[in-house]
Amino acid sequence: MSPVLSVRNLSKNFGGIKAVQDVNFDVAKGEFLALIGPNGAGKTTCFNMLNGYLKPNSGGSVQLNGKELLGTPPRKIWRMGVGRTFQITETFLSMTVLENIQMALISHHRRVFDMFSRATRLYVDEAMALLDLVSMSEHAERACSELAYGDLKRLELAIALAHEPALLLMDEPTAGMAPSERIALMALTADIVQREGVSVVFTEHDMDVVFAHSHRILVLNRGELIAEGTGDEIRANPTVQEVYLGGGTLFEDKKEAANA
Amino acid sequence: MGFYFAQLLTGLANASSLFLIASGLSIIFGVTRIVNFAHGSFYMVGAYLAYTIVTALNGGIFGFWFSIIAAAAIVGVIGLLIEMTILRRIYRAPELFQLVATFGVVLIFQDATLAIWGAEDLLGPRAPGLDRAVRIMGEPIPEYDLALIAIGPAVLAGIWLLFHKTRWGVLVRAATEDREMVGALGVNQAWLFSAAFVLGAFLAGLGGALQIPREAVSLQMDLSIIGEAFVVVVIGGMGSVSGAFVAAVLISVLNAFAILIFPQISIVLPFIVMAVVLILRPYGLFGKPGSEHVGTEEPEQPLKLMSQKSTMVLLAAVMVLAFSPAVTADFTSILLVDVMVATLFAVSLHFMMGIGGMVSFGHAAYFGVGAYAAAMMVKFLGFGMLPAMLLAPFFAAAAALFFGWFCVRLSGVYLAMLTMAAAQILWGVTFQWQAFTGGDDGILGVWPAEWASSDKVYFYIAFVLCLGGIWFLRRVAHSPFGYTLRGIRDSQTRAEAIGVDTKFHQWMGFVVAGSLAGLAGVVFAFSKGSVFPDTLGIAQSIDGLIMVLLGGIHALAGPIFGAVAFVMIEDWVTRLDYWRFIFGGIILVVVLLAPDGIAGGVNRLIRAILPNQKGGAA
Amino acid sequence: MLEVANLNARYGRAQILNGVSLSLGQNEVVAVLGRNGAGKSTTMKSIMGMVRQKTGQITYEGQSILGKPSHAICRAGVGYVPEERRIFGELTVEENLEVGRRDKRDDAPEWTLEHLFELFPNLSERRKNLGKQLSGGEQQMLTIARTLMGNPKMVLLDEPSEGIAPVIVEQMANVIAELKREGLSVLISEQNLHFARLVSDRAYIIEKGSVCYDGTFGHLDQNPEISNKYLAV
Structure with a gap:
C-alpha cells in the first residue's frame, strides 16, 4: 500500500x-x-x-x-x-465550544464568505457528532474561554478532525x-x-x-x-x-x- | 546648484521643529504606550506662550531664548498636570480609550487657547541677533534657519546623553521594553511615566516656541502638525528617538524638493512616505515589535441572538422612529436623519474594530468618499439622486479596496496609523485639488431630487438606507463571514489552520465596513446639500471612535446607543459658546467614569446607587 | 517571613488561584511544585503585586502587602525573578543591573557588582553586551543578578531551571545555595522535582490553583503516587 x-x-x-x-x-x-x-x-x-x-x-x-x-x-x-493541533492551544476564545467546531466545518464547506446565513445554525449535527467523538458534547454551549486546559486540548482535537x-x-x-x-x-x-x-x-x-x-x-x-x-x-x-x-x-x- | 542647496537647508530647518515634537511623542508612546493626540496642542500652546513671553519681556537675545525655554517649561508643567489628572487613570485602558481621551484634551485646549489669546493669528518678532539672511552659494539663507538646523541634532544628542548616561534614562529605556518588570524591580512607574510625559510635553512646547519667528501663531497649529508628527513617529519606529530624527529629516527634505516639481504635494507626501515605509518595514525604520507584557485581556463572551424581549423593544423603537415625521416638526426629522447617518457610520466602524479587530483612526475616509462621489456625480455628471445614491457606495468600496490592501498587512497601532494616513491622503487630495473637488469651498448644491426635497420624504429615504445598512451589518455579523472575521481576531493561527485566508478575509471585511460608511456619507451629502473636506477629516474619524466608545465596544448594539447619544449631545452642546471645551470635558468624564461605555456605566451606576437591589430581588 | 493565606486570583473571568495558602520562614528555601498552568507563576506574581484581581491575605514580615504596587513590595525587600527572564534586550548587561540597583538595606546582605560578577563569571565578560545578545543560560543568570542588585531579603524564583542546559542548572543550584548561605529566604517554583529536591528544604504542590501537598521531600519520595499524580516527571 x-x-x-x-x-x-x-x-x-x-x-x-x-x-x-x-x-x-x-x-x-x-x-x-x-x-x-x-x-x-x-x-x-x-x-x-x-x-x-x-x-x-x-x-x-x-x-x-x-x-x-x-x-x-x-x-x-x-x-x-492535514489537520493540526498546537503545543499551546489555539481556539476562538470569544465563541462557544460548538461554534468553534462549526467554524471549522464552515471553512471546510467553503462558506466563509456567506454573508446571510446564521453561522450558529450551520452544521450543528455534524459539529455535535464531532464533540461526541471527544466526549465534549455536554460542554457544547459553554464559552470556550471558560474551559479547563484539558478540555481545550480535546476541543482542538475535534476541530482538527472536522474536515476528515x-x-x-x-x-x-x-x-x-x-x-x-x-x-x-x-x-x-x-x-x-x-x-x-x-x-x-x-x-x-x-x-x-x-x-x-x-x-x-x-x-x-x-x-x-x-x-x-x-x-x-x-x-x-x-x-x-x-x-x-x-x-x-x-x-x-x-x-x-x-x-x- | 546654490538654489538646490538652499532648498536642502530649508528642508533641514523644517525638520528641526518636526523632530522636536515627534521625539516627544515617541518618548511618550515608548514609555506609556499612549498615542497622544494632545501633542499638537502642546506644540500650539508652546508657540502662544513663547509669543506672550517674548513680547512681554522684549529683552534682546537673552530675553528671546529665555522666553523660548520658559514657554517650553510651562508646557512641561501643563503636561504634568494632564498626566496626573487624566492619563494616569487610563494607562491600562485599550488604546482606543486613550486616543479619544487625549482628543478630549485637544478640544479643551482649542477653546482655552481661543479664550486666552483670541481668534486672530499672532505674528511673533524675529529672533534678535538672527534676524538677517546670510548668502550661501549665492542664495540668501535666514540665519534663524541655520540656528534651527543646529538645534535639532543638539537636542538629539542631549536626549541620547540623557538616555544613556543617566540612571533615569536607563530606567526610561527599560520601561520602553517592559514596564511591568521595571515596576517589579522597585521603580515607581507612576513617576517614571510622569517624567517621560513632562519631557515629551517640554519637547513639543519647545518645537512650537521655536516656530514663532518663522510662522504666525494660530489656532490651527495643533491639528495641522499632529498628523505629520504621527507620521514621523511611525516612520521612525514608535519609541525610537533617533528614528524620529531620521524620519523628520527624510520627510522635510523630500518635501522641500518635491514641492519644486509638484507644489500641491506637501500635504500628502508624508503620508505616502509612511505608507511606503510601513509596507517595507512594518514596524518603521528603527522600530521593533514591542514585547508586550500586559495583563491578559478579558475574553469577549460569545455572540448571542437578541432575546425576544429586546427584539420587541427594538421593533417598537423602529416603529416610533418610522412614525415620528407624522407628529414632530421638520427640524426633528432633520436631526433624526443626522442620528441615523451617525449610527450607520458608527456601526460600520464597530464592524471593523469590534468584529474585525482592526482599529481604524481614519474611517471617515470612506464616509467622505461616499459623500464626494455622490456630490460629484450630481454636479459634474448630471446624475439624478437615486443613481448617485446607488453608485456612490461603490466608490467608497473601491477606496477601501485600495487602502485596505495595505492596511491589513499590519496590525494593532500600526494598522490604526496607516488607516489614518490613508484618510489624510484622501483629505489632502480633496483639499488641494481645487479644480476637481472645489478644495476648501467644497461642493454646494447637492440637493435631493424634486420629489424627495421635503424633509419628511428625505427622512424616509434616509430611514430605509440607514436602517437597511445597519440591518445588513448585523446580519453579516451573525453570518459565517462575520464569525470568520471574529475568529481571525481571536486567533489568526487557528483561523489559518482551518483553511481561512486571513489577510484576504480581513481585506474583505475592511471593504464591507468601508462601503457601508460610504452609504452613510451619501445620505449625509444629500441631507446637507453640500460636502466639504471635513467629511474625510481626522475630527470626523474621531467622532466615529467616540460613538463606538460611548456605546461600549463589546456589544453589537453599542454603536447604536453611542451614535444616538453622541448626536444628541453634539446637537445640544454646539449651540453653546466654547462648546469644544464642554464637549472635551464630556468625553473625559465618559472615558474616566464609564470606560465600559454607556450601557456598562449605567449598570454600574445603578449598582452604586442601589447596592441592595440585586440581593433584594432574589 | 512570608505568609500567604487563602489567596484567590483571577485573570478576567478565569479563576487561576483557589485559596492558596503557604508560608516561608526566615532563611528557608521552599519549593512550589506543580505542572504547567497549575498556578505557580500566578502565585509568585500575586505575591509580587503583579496580579490585580486577587483576594485573601499576603503578609510579609507581619505587614499586609496585598494590593500594594509591585515597586513598593520590591522596596520592602522582596526580589522577583520572572519565569520568562524578561531581561531588557536593548540594554547592556551593566544597564540591566543598573535598573535593578537599590540602596543597601541594614537587614539584608549587600550585593555589589564585583560580588555578582564573582558569582556569575560569564556576565563579567559580557558586561558591555546587549541583553538580547546573551545565550539563554546567561540571560537566566542576568535576571537573577539583576534582582539581587536590589539587595532583597526574600527572593521569588519562578522556574529557574526552565529551558536551560544541565551545566547551567547545576550553577543555578549553587547560586541558590549561596543565597541561603547569605541568609536570604527563597521561594522557588519548579516543575523539575530532582532540581527542587536538590536545592530546597521542603515543598508545596499546587494543582488547579490550590495547594494539594505540603511537606518534606522525604515524604514525597516515600509516596511516589503523589508526584505521579500531580507532577510531570
Missing part, C-alpha cells in the same frame, strides 16, 4: 546552521508516528515545514497521497487533508497536562485514529506517552534522523540512550537541553 505521507530529502538551513538535514520517512495509513529528540534537534522545524509555516531548502519533497505539499501555504495544506483529514499533525499534544490526563487524551486520540483511519505524526517529550501509543518512533538529533523503530527497538538503541533518553540520572529532564 502506498504511504499517506512521504517525506524525501527534507532540509532546512537557518543562516549557516543546518537545522534539519536530509530527513526521509513515510507514514502509512492509520499509523501513529512519534517524532522525538532533544530540544533543538529539529522536531519543530520539521513540523513547521510539513504544515507550511516554514519554507524548506530546495530539493526536498513532501507528498500527501501523491500530492506535493511543499510550497503550499498552511491553509491549503489543511484543505488537502487523512493526516493529523500534533505538536506536543500533552504538554502542560498531568500524567493521568496525558494518557487519557492519547488513548482517546489513538482510539479515534483507529476508527477513522487517520494517520498521526506527533512530537512529544513524555516518553510514557510515546512508548504507550506510537506504532513507530523517529529520533532526530542535530537535524538528522538517527534512529527509527518500535518502542522496544528505540529503548534498546544505545545511540538514542546517549543523546536523549539518558540513564535516569539526576537531571534527566534536562539532558535534552544540553544538546540544544
